Amino acid sequence: MTNTPRANDNGNARRPAAELSIAAPQTLTREGGDSLVDQIVRSIEARIDDKLLRSGARMPSIRQFADLHGVSRFTVVEAYDRLVAKGYLDSRRGSGFYVRERAPLAAPVAARAVDAAPAQLDVVWLVRNMFRQQLPPGRTPGSGLLPGDWLDGELIANGLRAISRQNQSQLLQYGNPQGFLPLRQQLQLKLAELEIAATPEQIVTTSGITQALDIVARHFTQPGDTIFVDDPAWFLMFGSFATMGTKVVGIPRLPDGPDIARLAELAAIHKPRLYVLNSVLHNPTSTSLSAAKAFQVLKIAEQHDITIVEDDIYCDLHPGPQVQPATRIAALDQLNRVIYLGGFSKTLAANLRVGFIATSPEMAKRLSDRKMLSTLTTSDIGERIVYKILSEGHYRKHVDRLRGKLDGVRDKTFKQLERIGMRIDIAAPAGLFVWADAGCDTTLLAERALEEHILLAPGALFSPSQLPSTRMRINVASMSDMAVLRFFEREIGRLQGK
Amino acid sequence: MTNTPRANDNGNARRPAAELSIAAPQTLTREGGDSLVDQIVRSIEARIDDKLLRSGARMPSIRQFADLHGVSRFTVVEAYDRLVAKGYLDSRRGSGFYVRERAPLAAPVAARAVDAAPAQLDVVWLVRNMFRQQLPPGRTPGSGLLPGDWLDGELIANGLRAISRQNQSQLLQYGNPQGFLPLRQQLQLKLAELEIAATPEQIVTTSGITQALDIVARHFTQPGDTIFVDDPAWFLMFGSFATMGTKVVGIPRLPDGPDIARLAELAAIHKPRLYVLNSVLHNPTSTSLSAAKAFQVLKIAEQHDITIVEDDIYCDLHPGPQVQPATRIAALDQLNRVIYLGGFSKTLAANLRVGFIATSPEMAKRLSDRKMLSTLTTSDIGERIVYKILSEGHYRKHVDRLRGKLDGVRDKTFKQLERIGMRIDIAAPAGLFVWADAGCDTTLLAERALEEHILLAPGALFSPSQLPSTRMRINVASMSDMAVLRFFEREIGRLQGK
Numbered sequence: 001m002t003n004t005p006r007a008n009d010n011g012n013a014r015r016p017a018a019e020l021s022i023a024a025p026q027t028l029t030r031e032g033g034d035s036l037v038d039q040i041v042r043s044i045e046a047r048i049d050d051k052l053l054r055s056g057a058r059m060p061s062i063r064q065f066a067d068l069h070g071v072s073r074f075t076v077v078e079a080y081d082r083l084v085a086k087g088y089l090d091s092r093r094g095s096g097f098y099v100r101e102r103a104p105l106a107a108p109v110a111a112r113a114v115d116a117a118p119a120q121l122d123v124v125w126l127v128r129n130m131f132r133q134q135l136p137p138g139r140t141p142g143s144g145l146l147p148g149d150w151l152d153g154e155l156i157a158n159g160l161r162a163i164s165r166q167n168q169s170q171l172l173q174y175g176n177p178q179g180f181l182p183l184r185q186q187l188q189l190k191l192a193e194l195e196i197a198a199t200p201e202q203i204v205t206t207s208g209i210t211q212a213l214d215i216v217a218r219h220f221t222q223p224g225d226t227i228f229v230d231d232p233a234w235f236l237m238f239g240s241f242a243t244m245g246t247k248v249v250g251i252p253r254l255p256d257g258p259d260i261a262r263l264a265e266l267a268a269i270h271k272p273r274l275y276v277l278n279s280v281l282h283n284p285t286s287t288s289l290s291a292a293k294a295f296q297v298l299k300i301a302e303q304h305d306i307t308i309v310e311d312d313i314y315c316d317l318h319p320g321p322q323v324q325p326a327t328r329i330a331a332l333d334q335l336n337r338v339i340y341l342g343g344f345s346k347t348l349a350a351n352l353r354v355g356f357i358a359t360s361p362e363m364a365k366r367l368s369d370r371k372m373l374s375t376l377t378t379s380d381i382g383e384r385i386v387y388k389i390l391s392e393g394h395y396r397k398h399v400d401r402l403r404g405k406l407d408g409v410r411d412k413t414f415k416q417l418e419r420i421g422m423r424i425d426i427a428a429p430a431g432l433f434v435w436a437d438a439g440c441d442t443t444l445l446a447e448r449a450l451e452e453h454i455l456l457a458p459g460a461l462f463s464p465s466q467l468p469s470t471r472m473r474i475n476v477a478s479m480s481d482m483a484v485l486r487f488f489e490r491e492i493g494r495l496q497g498k
Numbered sequence: 499m500t501n502t503p504r505a506n507d508n509g510n511a512r513r514p515a516a517e518l519s520i521a522a523p524q525t526l527t528r529e530g531g532d533s534l535v536d537q538i539v540r541s542i543e544a545r546i547d548d549k550l551l552r553s554g555a556r557m558p559s560i561r562q563f564a565d566l567h568g569v570s571r572f573t574v575v576e577a578y579d580r581l582v583a584k585g586y587l588d589s590r591r592g593s594g595f596y597v598r599e600r601a602p603l604a605a606p607v608a609a610r611a612v613d614a615a616p617a618q619l620d621v622v623w624l625v626r627n628m629f630r631q632q633l634p635p636g637r638t639p640g641s642g643l644l645p646g647d648w649l650d651g652e653l654i655a656n657g658l659r660a661i662s663r664q665n666q667s668q669l670l671q672y673g674n675p676q677g678f679l680p681l682r683q684q685l686q687l688k689l690a691e692l693e694i695a696a697t698p699e700q701i702v703t704t705s706g707i708t709q710a711l712d713i714v715a716r717h718f719t720q721p722g723d724t725i726f727v728d729d730p731a732w733f734l735m736f737g738s739f740a741t742m743g744t745k746v747v748g749i750p751r752l753p754d755g756p757d758i759a760r761l762a763e764l765a766a767i768h769k770p771r772l773y774v775l776n777s778v779l780h781n782p783t784s785t786s787l788s789a790a791k792a793f794q795v796l797k798i799a800e801q802h803d804i805t806i807v808e809d810d811i812y813c814d815l816h817p818g819p820q821v822q823p824a825t826r827i828a829a830l831d832q833l834n835r836v837i838y839l840g841g842f843s844k845t846l847a848a849n850l851r852v853g854f855i856a857t858s859p860e861m862a863k864r865l866s867d868r869k870m871l872s873t874l875t876t877s878d879i880g881e882r883i884v885y886k887i888l889s890e891g892h893y894r895k896h897v898d899r900l901r902g903k904l905d906g907v908r909d910k911t912f913k914q915l916e917r918i919g920m921r922i923d924i925a926a927p928a929g930l931f932v933w934a935d936a937g938c939d940t941t942l943l944a945e946r947a948l949e950e951h952i953l954l955a956p957g958a959l960f961s962p963s964q965l966p967s968t969r970m971r972i973n974v975a976s977m978s979d980m981a982v983l984r985f986f987e988r989e990i991g992r993l994q995g996k
Contacts, residue, residue, distance in 0.1 A: 084697070084699060086679075086699070087676070087699050087859075087862075087863055090859070100859075145671060145672075148666075148667040148670045148671055149667075151670045153666025153667065153669060153670055154666065156662075156666065156669050156670070157662040157663070157666055157669075158662075160658045160659070160661055160662035160879075161658070161659060161662045163658055164654075164655040164656075164658035164659045164662070165655070168646075168651025168652065168654065168655055169646040169647075169651060170849070171651060171654050171655075171847050171849045171850070172646045172649045172651055172654070172847045172848065172849065173643060173646055173847075173848055173849065174643075174848045174849060175849050178585070181580075181583055181584075184583070185583070199582065199583070200583040201582060201583055201584070201585050207705065207873040207874075207876070207877070208873065208874050210871075210872065210873055210874040211872060211873045211874075214871070214872040214873070218741070222721070222743075223720070223721065236870075236871065236874070239871050240871040240872065243716070243868070243871055245720075349669050349670045349671075350670065350671055350672045350875075351668070351669045351670065351671060351672060351673055351875075351877055351878060351879065352669070352877060352879075353873070353874075353875070353876070353877040361585070361588070361598075364585075365585060370741070372734075373708075373712070373734065373737050373738040373741055374708065374709060374712040374738065374872070375705040375706065375708055375709045375712070375851070375873070376705075376706050376708040376709075376734070376851075377848075377849075377851070378705070378851070379705070379849055379850060379851040379877060379879070379880055380849060381658075381849065381850075381877070381879055381880065382877055382879065
């Protein structure tokens with residue numbers, strides 16, 4: 001066996017073949033739940049994401065790999081095929097398998113996507129890894145979701161069965177472009193509990209909060225406009241807004257809401273069209289807006305004619321004002337200047353893709369038309385399932401249980417993190433995340449973590465300007481594997497020592 | 499009872515109350531499948547769409563309506579509430595119900611959506627009406643879908659049940675952003691039958707063709723760029739592309755494909771980024787591209803560096819080359835310059851929202867990233883259902899049956915239409931539509947038709963420049979109600995006489 005290109009490579013190999021010892025899983029096991037194919041796929045993916053296997057590198061041949069690791073060639077063929085299907089490898093006829101060139105996630109701002117130099121927005125690897133379901137749930141503290149075994153699959157399965165028994169003609173035609181009406185009626189009740197008055201005609205369903213943000217931003221901005229976001233904030237937005245050619249400016253987030261002085265100053269300079277923020281259980285800090293801050297933000301928005309987009313995706317994980325005060329700007333403003341977004345990806349199932357927009361009746365019509373032009377309708381299968389769960393009263397009990405479980409693990413996680421030297425300066429613990437300070441560059445830490453199949457969400461990702469950070473977002477529900485703590489203890493010490 | 503505003507109107511009524519005899523259904527019946535509420539809702543909707551009830555008009559009070567029509571007030575309350583929820587009426591506290599101002603469908607080109615004067619793109623009423631499922635299926639010759647009772651709801655219901663029995667964790671987390679892999683593997687086989695070679699990594703699933711067009715157009719164009727479309731063509735595109743600030747230019751469509759001389763001439767003038775066309779069973783004419791035309795289009799596209807977007811949504815309704823020659827440009831080009839789009843809204847169920855893009859591996863990655871930024875993932879519930887139907891071999895039999903039924907009704911419909919004086923100049927009858935010439939302005943005809951609860955698709959809608967037309971698109975599967983033919987016979991005569 002050799003690491004240099006063979007004579008029969010047809011001249012396609014541009015770089016030496018990957019080190020076999022790197023390309024291969026460190027330990028393949030026939031015990032546990034994962035198949036050998038799964039293990040090989042996961043291991044190679046991690047090495048590519050981590051850039052241990054570089055673009056263009058030739059993979060060991062199927063026979064080489066099989067011989068070296070004592071697995072059948074069939075297993076290797078299947079693993080390589082899956083890596084090709086996932087875009088990790090290229091198969092070149094007669095030459096073998098190569099690590100693919102990866103495309104950058106975000107297209108250059110307002111430029112020809114095909115030929116311009118990409119503006120490197122390095123959210124690609126975390127976002128792609130978010131979708132790598134093969135990672136064991138206890139090893140994904142960087143994930144934004146609750147672990148699958150915390151959620152209630154039976155609720156969803158019951159919903160599917162109920163729909164399969166309904167009048168079938170409903171599934172064959174298009175749904176209502178504004179969203180399934182009975183669900184919008186349920187959402188009216190939900191919003192009323194938050195002191196936000198909205199009739200069903202003021203609500204438009206979307207394919208998750210992501211589509212809601214996309215529709216709103218496209219409606220309100222044109223290239224060159226500015227959008228304010230929290231700093232730190234949910235990073236997928238940065239890429240999405242950048243492809244629209246808008247300028248994204250971060251407003252520093254303090255424990256009780258935005259830095260008001262900075263907001264006023266930047267609003268005067270940039271005249272933004274939109275300010276997108278989480279009032280409640282802000283991602284990534286899990287802090288919420290005080291009443292005073294909510295009022296001040298609204299006043300500044302009125303002064304500078306800024307539309308506020310209040311993304312309340314973590315709404316149902318909030319423990320109530322007795323634990324952590326939280327004011328929604330929409331409750332003050334009543335959907336005049338505030339566009340309120342919600343959804344069920346965090347509490348029911350991400351795959352249902354059910355989110356919604358609540359806004360003025362006039363804007364709801366416009367955004368519904370926008371939605372129609374970009375996806376015609378949303379599938380109402382997911383919307384009918386959420387409707388059933390809400391209307392039958394299962395939802396409240398379910399989210400009560402989730403909050404209880406979060407409270408159960410949060411304290412323990414905080415103590416463990418603090419014991420190994422991380423700093424957690426949070427006034428009122430709540431929600432899914434803790435924004436911990438590791439005292440070292442967490443991007444380096446995250447890269448090291450992936451080698452050990454641990455998914456982290458380093459602070460730089462949440463920075464609108466991708467500044468390096470010693471913070472990272474930790475999902476307190478995904479810290480059950482002690483290997484993660486051991487990793488932190490060892491690697492943070494090593495990185496701090498550098 | 500009176501038609502003028504009452505003294506206790508709080509000054510809100512800007513116009514006299516609607517004529518009771520107009521606002522009310524002509525004939526309410528307690529027989530048949532529709533509830534009284536449904537009948538009232540449908541009747542008032544039609545009158546609003548038809549502008550017999552104008553924006554701002556006050557509706558009769560609930561008591562007035564109930565007394566006049568001998569129905570309970572509860573029935574009227576429910577009907578009015580549903581009309582409010584659907585955006586047809588406004589409820590003003592203490593004053594009553596009013597016909598809402600309707601927003602235009604398309605936002606102005608590259609302008610502030612909020613404050614600019616709307617560019618009237620009058621697709622709004624047909625698109626909204628497409629979603630009015632209350633219209634009886636035999637009275638919707640303007641619809642783009644097969645009637646619900648032609649489709650197989652049991653196939654979909656079986657799929658839902660099967661998914662409800664699968665490993666539930668699959669539904670709780672996000673799906674693969676590029677789309678459910680086993681479905682993409684099935685699509686590879688489907689494309690191979692069309693002589694288009696595409697691996698699963700070259701395929702990206704979308705929420706119907708609509709999202710595919712949205713993603714592709716956003717990726718390739720910036721405001722001011724030109725997109726070519728067929729003339730006539732599917733009208734939702736015009737609105738979608740207009741909101742992106744692109745210029746839409748129509749290429750005249752002849753029976754065997756585009757007018758090549760005109761295409762060459764316009765390509766040199768406009769230097770378009772994209773040319774979107776249906777090669778097979780073109781909407782609205784149901785004609786297909788000859789081999790010679792396909793080659794010429796591709797040559798011109800190469801010469802002017804135009805990316806071709808081949809929308810093949812009617813693919814599976816095509817009867818085969820022995821009936822109507824049909825060449826896909828992607829079969830010539832093999833996904834270099836051609837982006838191929840397909841989907842299952844026409845043949846399985848519109849509500850599943852399953853479409854796909856096939857393109858080069860590199861472009862698939864980029865478009866998959868675009869999709870991630872706009873909707874994160876598609877729900878893979880619909881994708882798993884389509885996968886099950888394709889992989890278990892039900893699909894081929896199902897579409898064979900659909901084509902057989904279409905052949906059964908098409909000849910009869912053609913004869914009926916020709917007998918009442920419509921002109922049909924089609925060489926090889928195939929597909930779902932006929933592009934019939936009524937010899938009068940079909941926009942006027944469509945307006946009259948809505949008064950009688952008949953949905954037509956007038957030619958002007960399919961014109962990129964909304965030019966008046968004597969043509970209209972007739973869905974041969976939705977002509978079962980003889981009242982439609984009687985309507986044509988009577989009204990076309992009347993309009994031709996004008």
